Amino acid sequence: MDPAEINAIAIKQPPFWIHHLRTWFGQAEVQFQLKNISADATMFYHIVSLLDKETAARVDDLIHNPLVESKYPALKKLLLGTFGLSPQQRASRLLHLDGLGNRTPSALMDEMLGLAEDHYPCFLFHQIFLEQMPEVIQLLLADEDFMDPCRVATTFWCTKRENEAALSQVARPRTSRLQHSPKHKLEAHNSTWCFYHQRWGAQDHKCQQPCDYQGK
Known part of the structure; x- marks a missing residue:
């Protein structure tokens, strides 16, 4: 053989x-x-x-x-x-993409490059890609150099995820404090009450005159 x-x-x-x-x-x-x-x-x-x-x-x-x-x-x-898809079919798919969906920007970029085949991405290709992104990512990518499209798509998605994670860490202690703060049942607001009764209602044991509060 x-x-x-x-x-x-x-x-x-x-x-x-x-x-x-x-x-x-x-x-x-x-x-x-x-x-x-x-x-x-x-x-x-x-x-x-x-x-x-x-x-x-x-x-x-x-x-x-x-x-x-x-x-x-x-x-x-x-x-x-x-x-295979004809050039017209590939162009139509590029022009009628349905957004990012549950894909990452790099996965969408790979799909678009596959549809473009051997054609180098031009400024229209870049704009089509940007329009599929959420607005916050569009702003990040607006002035980026697309000489390496795959790097652009991967880098900024990772940056966005890192920023979101950092913001969630900052917000979490504040949320926790609010959840564990004392809860007081306030009575209806009355502008003729003193500061303490407006703030604490029936729970208040301190009154500052003048005050028209008529609680128990």
Whole structure:
């Protein structure tokens, strides 16, 4: 058996990801590199073996009538063209994102970069990203340099979380003191009462004249 074929058997490739084809092919090609596999036919037949039946049926003609050369590039191009998003679809998804949701900013940035594919993020990309953020994060990121978009998304989210944690630590003792302060049942406020009866009502044992308090 050819050494390349033996290496192909040892490849551990995840199940076929029809909704993340670029990532899936990227992982497959990393495996080919690690196993020193470069034979066109080996890569072609390895990918074919991983397709589910519905996907294989869509590329049936190429499987049964493969090219003499460049089998693997032709299969990859056909699969990406058949199941991948078109440029118009990717642009539409970028323009109609539904906010941050329960994701972190870095997860949203990864999704947006995946939709942009090989296009370098421009000022419109930056603005789309900012508009998905809560207002407090938008203010933090407004003047930031987006030369490294992933770093921007990660750094400021961590900063926000740290600031929130610090503020909660400062506020907690104050809340605790309020919760354990003496509680007094006050009677209805009357501007003709003295300070002590206005403050303590029936609990007061000290009165300052003039005072019209008529309690027990």
